[in-house]
Amino acid sequence: MTRKSINNWVGIQTEVLERIHNRTWKPGETIPKEIELANEFGCSRVTVNRALRTLADRGILERKRKIGTRVALYPISNAIFKISLIRKEIENQGNTYNYKLIKPYPTISKHQRGVHPNITENSHVIFIKALHESNRKPFVVEDRWINTAVVPSAIHQTFEQFSPNEWLLENVPYTHGEISFSAINCPIENSSLLNIDSRDAFFQIERTTFDKEQVITNVLLTYHKDYRLQSTL
Amino acid sequence: MTRKSINNWVGIQTEVLERIHNRTWKPGETIPKEIELANEFGCSRVTVNRALRTLADRGILERKRKIGTRVALYPISNAIFKISLIRKEIENQGNTYNYKLIKPYPTISKHQRGVHPNITENSHVIFIKALHESNRKPFVVEDRWINTAVVPSAIHQTFEQFSPNEWLLENVPYTHGEISFSAINCPIENSSLLNIDSRDAFFQIERTTFDKEQVITNVLLTYHKDYRLQSTL
DNA sequence: CAGTGGTCTAGACCACGAT
DNA sequence: TCGTGGTCTAGACCACTGA
Numbered sequence: 001m002t003r004k005s006i007n008n009w010v011g012i013q014t015e016v017l018e019r020i021h022n023r024t025w026k027p028g029e030t031i032p033k034e035i036e037l038a039n040e041f042g043c044s045r046v047t048v049n050r051a052l053r054t055l056a057d058r059g060i061l062e063r064k065r066k067i068g069t070r071v072a073l074y075p076i077s078n079a080i081f082k083i084s085l086i087r088k089e090i091e092n093q094g095n096t097y098n099y100k101l102i103k104p105y106p107t108i109s110k111h112q113r114g115v116h117p118n119i120t121e122n123s124h125v126i127f128i129k130a131l132h133e134s135n136r137k138p139f140v141v142e143d144r145w146i147n148t149a150v151v152p153s154a155i156h157q158t159f160e161q162f163s164p165n166e167w168l169l170e171n172v173p174y175t176h177g178e179i180s181f182s183a184i185n186c187p188i189e190n191s192s193l194l195n196i197d198s199r200d201a202f203f204q205i206e207r208t209t210f211d212k213e214q215v216i217t218n219v220l221l222t223y224h225k226d227y228r229l230q231s232t233l
Numbered sequence: 234m235t236r237k238s239i240n241n242w243v244g245i246q247t248e249v250l251e252r253i254h255n256r257t258w259k260p261g262e263t264i265p266k267e268i269e270l271a272n273e274f275g276c277s278r279v280t281v282n283r284a285l286r287t288l289a290d291r292g293i294l295e296r297k298r299k300i301g302t303r304v305a306l307y308p309i310s311n312a313i314f315k316i317s318l319i320r321k322e323i324e325n326q327g328n329t330y331n332y333k334l335i336k337p338y339p340t341i342s343k344h345q346r347g348v349h350p351n352i353t354e355n356s357h358v359i360f361i362k363a364l365h366e367s368n369r370k371p372f373v374v375e376d377r378w379i380n381t382a383v384v385p386s387a388i389h390q391t392f393e394q395f396s397p398n399e400w401l402l403e404n405v406p407y408t409h410g411e412i413s414f415s416a417i418n419c420p421i422e423n424s425s426l427l428n429i430d431s432r433d434a435f436f437q438i439e440r441t442t443f444d445k446e447q448v449i450t451n452v453l454l455t456y457h458k459d460y461r462l463q464s465t466l
Numbered sequence: 467c468a469g470t471g472g473t474c475t476a477g478a479c480c481a482c483g484a485t
Numbered sequence: 486t487c488g489t490g491g492t493c494t495a496g497a498c499c500a501c502t503g504a
Contacts (some may be wrong), residue, residue, distance in 0.1 A: 007493070021406045033470065044494045049471075059315065065471045065501045074402060077316040079412045082292065082309045083466065169307060173254045177466030179312045182459070183416030183436040201434030203416040209466070226415070233316065233410030233442070240474070266489065277475045282490075298482045298490045 005042040012041055012051035020060065020071050028073045031061075077233040083179070083207075086142070086165050086221075090134045098133040101160050102141075124148050126155065128164050140227075143220040150214045165219070168209075174216055177209040181229070184222075203227045238275040245274055245284035253293065253304050261306045264294075310466040316412070316440075319375070319398050319454075323367045331366040334393050335374075357381050359388065361397050373460075376453040383447045398452070401442075407449055410442040414462070417455075436460045 006012050016031075025031045034052065038045040052069055055061045059076030063069045090097045125145040132139045144164050146154045151172050159167065184204050205221040239245050249264075258264045267285065271278040285302055288294045292309030296302045323330045358378040365372045377397050379387045384405050392400065417437050438454040 009492080021408065023406070027403065035470090044496095045471095046473090046495090047493065049473090050492090053472085063471065064503095066469050066503055068470065074318055074321060077410065079314045079316055081312045081314070083312055084309050085307050088307060170260065173256075175254070177310065178463070179466055180461045180463040181414055181436070182461045183434040183456075185434045201416040201418040203414070207466070223416075228413045228415045230411070230413040233412055233440070242473080268489090277477095278490095279476090279492090280474065282492090283473090286491085296490065297484095299484055299488050301489065 007041070007043040007047065009047050009050040009054070012037070012043070012048055013054060015041075016051060016055060017060070025071050027071050027075075030068045030070050033068055079231045079233060081229060081231055085169060086132045086140060086163065090132070090139060093134070095134040096136070098136060099161075099163050100131045100133065101158075102129040102131055103127070128159055130159065130163050130165075132163065132165075138224055140224065141222040143222065144217060146217045147215050150211060150216050164217070168217060172216055173211065174209040175212050177207060179205065179207045181205055200225050203229070240274070240276040240280065242280050242283040242287070245270070245276070245281055246288060248274075249284060249288060250293070258304050260304050260308075263301045263303045266301055312464045312466060314462060314464050318402060319365045319373060319396065323365065323372060326367070328367040329369070331369060332394075332396050333364045333366065334391075335362040335364055336360070361392055363392065363396050363398075365396065365398075371457055373457065374455040376455065377450060379450045380448050383444060383449050397450070401450060405449055406444065407442040408445050410440060412438065412440045414438055433458050436462070 004015075006015060016025075019025050019031075031037075032040070034045045034048045037048045037052075041048065052061060052063065056063045056069070058078060060072055061069050062072050087097045087099075125147055128142070128144045128146070130142045130144075132142060142163060142165055146164065146168070148155055151168075153171070154164075154167075157164075157167060182204050184202050202225070203223045205223075206219070207221070208218045209216045237248075239248060249258075252258050252264075264270075265273070267278045267281045270281045270285075274281065285294060285296065289296045289302070291311060293305055294302050295305050320330045320332075358380055361375070361377045361379070363375045363377075365375060375396060375398060379397065379401070381388055384401075386404070387397075387400075390397075390400060415437050417435050435458070436456045438456075439452070440454070441451045442449045
């Protein structure tokens with residue numbers, strides 16, 4: 001064999017993608033094993049392994065020990081959204097960022113919304129409502145509660161100068177989280193903040209973060225009308 | 234050194250995450266270089282490299298040659314959505330899938346919507362409107378055009394038995410794509426299909442796929458009310 | 467049991483980027 | 486220029502899984 005010599009994993013990945021694309025290897029088919037490809041490309045097996053493993057991570061290949069590597073029948077495309085600071089998101093667009101605390105003082109009470117099994121009846125949570133502006137225009141309303149059982153230091157924050165979004169990210173490490181996107185109608189309280197008709201459709205993101213099974217915080221982000229979350233496949 | 238011996242990359246990753254989490258290594262700080270960690274854990278540098286590289290891919294670390302590896306100041310969380318067949322999405326929920334072509338025969342005409350720079354004025358496109366049902370209830374409306382300049386064989390399809398979503402994925406390879414999520418009001422034509430009030434908010438996904446700079450297809454997916462797209466962080 | 471991918475090692479050289 | 490991460494190699498052993 002030894003048709004073409006490729007000795008870097010990106011090159012091999014490109015070649016494999018090309019063969020899938022031009023149907024040399026069809027969906028569902030098993031492709032040659034690592035050693036065979038290593039021989040063909042004149043490189044080591046580890047290099048082939050990295051190329052194929054990366055493609056498997058992307059859902060383009062399916063790999064099983066003993067069986068081999070197959071081209072995925074229904075390739076899964078991953079849409080990856082990078083979740084960062086709201087301030088960063090706005091600044092990255094070249095716009096100026098402003099922050100306003102809406103509820104003048106965070107209130108402490110039992111939880112009322114977003115009931116989560118790990119929040120007990122006695123858990124005390126802080127509620128905060130805040131507005132993030134882009135170029136002095138409403139961008140997103142942040143509706144949040146923080147579990148003070150996990151983050152007691154949050155009690156001493158007024159969140160007047162910086163958002164809980166920012167404070168938490170810098171000061172409270174989390175292990176994992178849940179996120180969901182949806183469309184909603186008439187969040188009456190927020191429509192005036194966002195300066196739009198309350199019958200308009202809003203794009204909403206809900207996020208809950210955990211520290212080893214304990215809920216840290218839950219946030220509802222209600223975006224301005226026409227907000228679009230974009231990514232590539 | 235050689236405190237604890239860890240000789241697999243997942244173990245090292247876990248240990249690194251723990252040190253970031255308990256603030257042994259604080260946000261913005263530079264952590265020891267690969268060789269030092271390899272010595273401490275009693276493993277080879279390649280193993281450390283894989284652990285750190287993977288964490289850098291996740292946005293938890295930032296790495297630069299000559300500079301070293303730092304704990305990201307604003308850790309970026311990736312929300313990954315796996316985009317698959319609509320049929321698969323419904324079946325994976327344990328529900329029965331049904332498909333209905335709405336416009337009895339796909340029409341061929343110049344493009345009218347979703348103008349894309351790569352679609353020329355003379356491009357002929359096929360328009361299709363279809364409904365995907367979950368347990369006999371409307372789930373999502375598929376509003377699509379296909380560029381026949383790139384996919385001439387689409388002309389011969391009636392899309393009565395299977396959706397363009399399925400046919401394209403199986404028969405037309407693509408190289409990359411764009412996707413965006415948004416919330417919209419009153420898609421009057423679709424509200425009756427989805428059997429809901431036309432003033433309700435809808436969750437919408439728009440997707441465009443390419444084959445090396447040529448547009449293959451564009452689709453607007455309008456979901457039933459209360460649809461939520463979920464993922465983990 | 468045997469075949470295939472998963473990973474580790476030690477050593478080597480390359481590539482980027484700060485100085 | 487030179488330090489640090491990026492990657493490659495050859496060989497080895499392990500882990501899963503089908504037969």
